[in-house]
Amino acid sequence: MLKALNIVGARPNLMKMAPVIAEMRRRPDAFDPFLVHTGQHYDESMSGSFFEELGIPKPDVNLGVGSASHAEQTGRIMIALQQVISDVKPDWVVVAGDVNSTMAAALAAVKLGLPVAHVEAGLRSRDRTMPEEINRIVTDAVAELLLTPSRDADSNLLNEGVSPEKIRFVGNVMIDTLYRELPRARGSKILERLGLEGSSFCVMTLHRPSNVDDKETLGGIFDAIGEIQTRMPVVFPVHPRTRTRLEEFGLSKVISRLGRLILTEPLGYLDFLQLYSNSKLVLTDSGGIQEETTALGIPCLTLRDNTERPITVTEGTNRIVGNDPEAIRREARAALDGARSAGKAPELWDGHAAVRIVDAIEEAQQRIRSREV
Ligand code: UD1
Numbered sequence: 001m002l003k004a005l006n007i008v009g010a011r012p013n014l015m016k017m018a019p020v021i022a023e024m025r026r027r028p029d030a031f032d033p034f035l036v037h038t039g040q041h042y043d044e045s046m047s048g049s050f051f052e053e054l055g056i057p058k059p060d061v062n063l064g065v066g067s068a069s070h071a072e073q074t075g076r077i078m079i080a081l082q083q084v085i086s087d088v089k090p091d092w093v094v095v096a097g098d099v100n101s102t103m104a105a106a107l108a109a110v111k112l113g114l115p116v117a118h119v120e121a122g123l124r125s126r127d128r129t130m131p132e133e134i135n136r137i138v139t140d141a142v143a144e145l146l147l148t149p150s151r152d153a154d155s156n157l158l159n160e161g162v163s164p165e166k167i168r169f170v171g172n173v174m175i176d177t178l179y180r181e182l183p184r185a186r187g188s189k190i191l192e193r194l195g196l197e198g199s200s201f202c203v204m205t206l207h208r209p210s211n212v213d214d215k216e217t218l219g220g221i222f223d224a225i226g227e228i229q230t231r232m233p234v235v236f237p238v239h240p241r242t243r244t245r246l247e248e249f250g251l252s253k254v255i256s257r258l259g260r261l262i263l264t265e266p267l268g269y270l271d272f273l274q275l276y277s278n279s280k281l282v283l284t285d286s287g288g289i290q291e292e293t294t295a296l297g298i299p300c301l302t303l304r305d306n307t308e309r310p311i312t313v314t315e316g317t318n319r320i321v322g323n324d325p326e327a328i329r330r331e332a333r334a335a336l337d338g339a340r341s342a343g344k345a346p347e348l349w350d351g352h353a354a355v356r357i358v359d360a361i362e363e364a365q366q367r368i369r370s371r372e373v
Helices: 011-025 044-054 070-088 100-111 131-142 151-159 173-185 215-231 240-248 251-256 269-277 288-296 325-337 353-372
Strands: 002-008 031-037 092-096 116-119 145-148 167-169 202-205 234-237 261-264 281-284 300-302 318-320
Touching: 002 011, 002 070, 002 100, 002 353, 011 031, 011 044, 011 092, 011 116, 011 173, 011 353, 031 070, 044 173, 044 269, 070 100, 092 100, 092 353, 100 116, 100 131, 116 131, 116 353, 145 151, 145 353, 151 167, 173 269, 173 288, 173 353, 202 215, 215 234, 215 240, 215 251, 215 325, 240 251, 269 288, 281 288, 281 325, 288 300, 288 318, 300 325
Parallel strands: 002 031, 002 092, 092 116, 116 145, 145 167, 202 234, 202 281, 234 261, 281 300, 300 318
Antiparallel strands: none
16 A cells, blocks of 8 residues: 655645546555645635636645745745655655645655656756746656656756666656546636637736736736737636736826736636636737646647746647737737637646556555665
8 A cells, every 4th residue: 555645735736636636546456645835825816716627636735835935845844744744654745736835745745755756747948937847846856656748758858867777758747637627628618708609819827926026017918918009809817926916006096997808716617717718819928728728629828938847848739929019019919810720739738647657656656666665
């Protein structure tokens, strides 16, 4: 029996860990999963609603760390998790993605001599000003098992000197959740609720510090959106960080004058899936949404200068546009006027990544046991 301490903390962890936890629960003779929520995200709209929708069991422990500076958030998670690890005595700690909770949990675990499995290992934007890039590098440096979503991630890890036996190409587990939930998302009433049934519309999400923490940059993005929304409605579910900044910078009034910009609270998984999967174009600075639009063949403009997910550009529907207003306007025009290419789901983005992930953890555990005897 393998006791796995599975860690979630922020919204994007939930759609990645849901299929992994479900797969472990399908193997009760082999796995004893234990779920820790760090409490990095704590609002119902950022966390609670996803547990219900995605059928994630109630966390066994919530560390309740909440919002704080990076150092404080990371430190609080490490201190609290150390105690949980001492009490629960897991065999493995499983982390996903690139948020502060991912790195903090990986560090706490490895310092106690525990093996860490990293789901979504090996992605690199090569932009060290992004907190997520630091989280990726640190987590991968200490993980025992690096579970990668694409072949470029394998190359990144090999180039950094990671031993090949630690790397397993398993595919994209977010896409497991996407394919599983798509039929249920079709029952969402979000299009009716927003008055968009049968209409063409765009969807935008923004939360990166590099876009939302600077007044000029954020204002510039809305200059570009001003033009796009004259052509069709733009739905904008507002992340809590972004809402705070819009108010702080006095931009809330400015954007309320954009008649076809529709602001909503952060949406649940099914509503959001129904929304963007019916849109003409998505504008985003999220990592996961670049992948989800690629899997569904929806055109996506990424409002960043780089991506850690290059396969969404080379094989998918994504374009890296940056945050210059003129570039956003130009690329949006081109995307809305141009013929839509279907794109294709990259290798092993097939809905079965969680099976391969859980298989790989079992095999890695056998490898460790055989080393011990
Ligand atoms: C975090 C991740 C980011 C991920 C994003 C998804 C890091 C470094 N960043 O960014 O990679 O794409 O989550 O959402 O881990 N807040 C609330 N309620 C909440 C959570 C946050 O109001 O439930 C507000 C707080 O004011 C907080 C701010 O949002 O200060 C930022 O939250 P935080 O978790 O630090 O970073 P995100 O910007 O959400």
